[in-house]
Amino acid sequence: MSGQDQPAAGPGGGSPAAAPAPGETAPDEAPKDGAAEESEERDQPQNAWSARRDLVDHSPRTMRVGTRAGFGGGYTAGDQHGVSGGRVTGDVVMGSKTVHHWTFPGLSTAVSASGEIPRGTLERLAASFVTADGDDFDDLVLRLRRERVLVLSGARFTGRRTAALMLLRAVGATPVLALDRDTTPASLADRLTTRDDDPDPGRGAGRGSGRARGYVLCDLATRRGNALRETHLLGAADRLAEQDAYAVITVGPAAVLEDDVSAADWRPPAAENVLAAHLRARTTDATAGRLLGLPEVKEFLDHGHQLREVAAFAQLLGRYAAGEATEQEVAGFSLASLESQVQEWFEEDETTVHLRDKAFLVALAAFDDGPYALTAELSDLLYGFLQQTENRARVPEVPVFGTHIGKRLQLARAHRYTAEEHTEWGPVTQTKAAFHDERAALVLLREVWTGHPSARPALIAWLRRLADDGRPLVRTRAASTVAVLARTDLPSAMALVIEVWATSNRFRHRLVAVNSLTLAHHIDTPNIPRILDAWSTAEDRRLRWVAVRAYALIGPERPAQALAALRDATRALYRHRGDPDDFDVEMARELAEAVELLLLSRAADEVLADLLSRLDDERAVRDLSLGGFVNACRRTEGDERYGTPLVLSWYARASADDDGTAAQGIARLWREALDDPQYTRPALDTLRDWVLIASRSTTAEWALAALLPRLVTTPTEYQRLSHLLRTMPGEDGNPPPEVAARLLSTLPPR
Incomplete structure (x- = not known):
């Protein structure tokens, strides 16, 4: 829903939202122009129910548990609406960084200078080498024999260097010389010569020696204007033929190759197969099978680690099997590997990971599991801000046509897929992008x-721009990103971002502050309730507004405290009710909507009991209870016009309970609302809607038929309901629906 959703009615039907108090300014306000002023004038608070729906629909997967149920309770199966409940993060991801330094023998792609690769290294790699299922490794061997030089293309850390060495081994090339990474395409043929310092030039080199020489060049550097051309490969092949030698060159997916250069694609084998091969090379088959069955091993494999990390994990498991490593080290290896990868991304220079790619990584962390096009769009926005940070005088430049989606996602260790995305207009199918490891977003931020x-x-600056975006998904992800920052460094996140939004004159900004605090609490950030308690009594009404909204969202896990705070805020508000000019109608509406959300949360029974126990208190508390209840009665399953009312479904289930306490409480609140002059009209209007829904749903009719008799305890109550059922118009001014007569027959005469 958009930020211009009209708010639900407050006590007594409510009135238009009150304007922000005079003199309130926000430190993040942009300079006013015509468009900004018009936007400010149209800025209205989105009602709490719609705002929570957006929060549920658009929060990242790390802040929900599988389905909407992770946000706390509700009454529609699979579509629960509270914002509290399960935790999928904690100190294991958000706490202090785990610093480990692991070595990856035989898998490093960094070859700094020319030199012979030891035979022992080749034998060790061969002992654990596996290929992808259905891979055409044998075809690559035949091609290498035929062409002498082979270009092998694959992403970093997919085992492409090991594959290159095994290809050379398969054609009998020994020894194998690693060429300097500074080798250029133009100098390739010149590097393929017998070394001057070789004490035995005939050893493995030259025709008639009985063995061929092998060359491996990892990560050949290419760029626009310095592409690898067919002429380079032909020259290299001629030089290799003179020596009876072979060469394999590895390149990344973004390498610049001329069209006539045919690179062979390298597909990495399954991590499970690589791990099994490494373990069997280190231990017995029985021990390897036992290790592969460990829960920690299964969890590690589920996170989609790179092959270099798989090899290092096998090394650790071998030490564990020998009693040289602890179970805690095994359990913590997966997260430590992820942290090392993230540090590597941001510590590497521009030649390895460009600033634009780093911006994309941050944007993907914020929009993980979201639409790719949106992530790419907003990553370029962040890229512009990062360029300005590097050089204030620089005009940000964003290439119009940049890196291909596949190459970007390979770097980010992410994947794309097609799925439905919730929008204001219903679900739509979009191409999405997500990290292979769902913890990556939290660790990266x-x-x-x-x-x-x-x-x-x-x-x-980027987050503030996102908070002002017209798309609910963008604003929600701005909030979820700040929630992670708050979990990491609460004082800085509060001072630099959340408080700025919370004191903004724009409802849209304040709502992002609400969602930031809510999601921060959801991932176990300490002290959020304390912040809300302080803000609920603050002099600044904007902070009070934020506190009330947030109470409604985190309240289901602490309903007694939330309701007590809402009552205190209501009492303070009603002290000025005698002066209509001073009474804050907007805040009264917000308080009622907060109670509405609490009544429709997983803590509904506890909230209901608390409201009933205070129903005879002063007028302020009564209005809070009845206003929230009537609002809750308007909500339907799936927010459909003719969906079953959530409170009616609650009543039906409660009636089936042994004691029926909740059912009796719902009936009592209905009677109180119908009998209160301030709420009679909105309550009757809601009951009329229920009857229209019952005309389309047998389930709703049966539930309403069970409820209505409990609403009649006096002649006045009977007359009010019978008059409604006899005279209510049907849809489009038609006569009352037939179900009205059937429901009328259930009323006990008085």
């Missing part, structure tokens, strides 16, 4: 915020 403080100005 923590690393950027705490490990690279110089990026904070650009990140804050």
Whole structure:
């Protein structure tokens, strides 16, 4: 839903939202122009129910548990609406970084200078080498024999260097010389010569020696204007033929190759197969089978680790089997590997990971599991802010046509897929992007915020721009990103971002502050309730507004405290009710909507009991209870016009309980609302809607037929309901529906 959703009615039907108090300014307000002023004039608070629906629909997967049920309770199966409940993060991801340094023998792609690769290294790699299922490794061997030089293309850390060495081994090339990475395409043929310092030039080199020489060049550097051409390969092949030698060159997916250069694609084998091969090379088959069955091993494999990490994990498991490593080290290896990868992304220079790619990584962390096109669009926005941080005088430049989606996602260790995305107009199918490891987003945001403080100005400017976006998904992800930052460094996140939004004159900004605090609490950020308690009594009404909204969202896990705070806020509000000019109608509406959300949460029974126990208190508390209840009665399954009312479904289930306490409480609140002059009209209107729904749903009719008799305890109550059922118009001014007569027959005469 958009930020211009009309708010639900408050006590007594409510009235238009009150304007922000005079003199309230927000430190993040942009300079006023005509468009900004018009936007400010149209800015209205989105009603709490719609705002929570957007929060549920658009929060990242790390802040929900599988389905909407992760946000707390409700009455529609699979579509629950509270924002509390399960936790999928904690100190295991958001706490202090785990610092480990692992070695990846035989898998490093960094070959700094020419030199012979030891035979022992080749034999060790061969002992654990596996290929992908259905791979054409044998075809690559035949091609290498035929062409002498082979270009092998694959992403980093997919085992492409090991594959290159095994291809050379398969054609009998020994020894194998690693060429310097500074080798250029133009100098390739010149490097394929017998070394001057070789004490035995005939050893494995030259025709008639009985063995061929092998060359491996990892990560050949190419760029626009310095592409690898067919002429380079032909020259290299001629030089190799003179020596009876072979060469394999590895390149990345983004390598610049002329069209006539045919690179062979390298597909990495399954991580499970690689791990099994490494373990069997280190231990017995029985021990390897036992290790592969460990829960920690299964969890590691589920996170989609790179092959270099798989090899290092096998090394650790071998030490564990020998009693040289602990179970805690095994359990913590997966997260430590992920943290090392994230640090590597942001510590590498521009030649390895470009600033634009780093911006994309941050954007993907914020929009993980979201639409790819949106992530790419907003990553370029962040890229512009980062460029300005590096050089204030620089005009940000964003290439119109940049890196291909597949190459970007390979770098990010992410994947794309097609799925439905919730929108204001219903679900739509979009291409989405997500990290293979769902923990990556949390770890990455923590690393950027705490490990690279110089990026904070650009990140804050970006988040403020996102908070002002017209798309609910964008605003929600701005909030979820700040929630992670708050979990990492609460004082900085509060001072630099959340408080700025919370004191903005724009409802849209304040709502992002609400969602930030709510999601921060959801991932176990400490002290959020304390912040809300302080803000609920603050002099600044904007802070009170934020506190009330947030109470409604985190209240289901602490309903007694939330309701007590809402009552205190209502009492303070009603002290000015005698002066209509001073009475804050907007805040009264917000308080009622907060109670509405609590009544429709997983803590509904406890909330209901609390409201009933205070129903005879002063007028302020009564209005809070009845206003929230009538609002809750308007909500239907799936927010459909003729969906079963959620409170009616609640009543039906409660009636089937042994004691029926909740059912009796619902009936009592209905009677109180119908009998209160301030709520009679909105309550009757809601009951009329229920009757229209019952005309389309047998389930709703049966539930309503069970409820209506409980609403009649006096002649006045009977007359009010019978008059409604006899005279209510049907849809489009038609006569009353037939179900009205059937329901009328259930009323006990008085």
